[in-house]
Amino acid sequence: MTNQLDSFFSALADPTRRAVVEQLIQGPAAVSALHDGHDMALPTFLRHLKVLEDSGLVTSTKKGRVRTVEMQPKALRAGADWFEAHKSMWEGRIDRLARLADHLERTRT
Amino acid sequence: MTNQLDSFFSALADPTRRAVVEQLIQGPAAVSALHDGHDMALPTFLRHLKVLEDSGLVTSTKKGRVRTVEMQPKALRAGADWFEAHKSMWEGRIDRLARLADHLERTRT
DNA sequence: GAGTTGGTTAGTCATATAGCTAAGTATTGC
């Protein structure tokens, strides 16, 4: 559980990997196609892909000499859910603070 | 921009720090109160708090000898927004795939 | 004003991460 979120968030804590996620939202792509436009050596880029795959955010399959990478919907949802759960708790608290502030404002005047 | 999300996601990529965020949703708390229940030396714990503060997720103020830490709503929203933007793009694609699958299913039978 | 409490700073260590080059393997195309 905990470990899942660890690798999930740290996978997204890098601009290269977030860019790959954004590319893959358009649809699956080959490693070399994803690599184009990223100014780094291929082995370095492959390590980023491995991080994404280990986190469960993407999967890949090899056909012939081409490896195709694809987003994995469930993983993205797990992270979004964490946010939803905590954001709503937080916003509930904000609302209470806002009401308190209103109250103080009214009673002062 | 990019840098903001980097530090934001890596701040959340650690169970101790996520636990602190969850504690702080209940309301502000002193360093020592937050530290209770986390089985690690205080200096180590302080570094985690610094990471959270550097990421903008929390702020802190010192009064007398007590430092009080507090969540920062805007920062949480920035991350949630990133998710919302990309999740919806992704889910749009899922819907298209589902329709395609339906179509293929129908035409085959 | 001496001791306790709450936090801070400094310094060490081990492991992880992000980058590189160089060399290797396995398909595909001519």
Place this chain on the structure above:
DNA sequence: GCAATACTTAGCTATATGACTAACCAACTC
């Protein structure tokens, strides 16, 4: 079957991260 393509593996380096201890400072409390 030889060359080009598309990764893959191995091995190196530098920096970042997460943990610790020890020693320190500042502010309450007797």
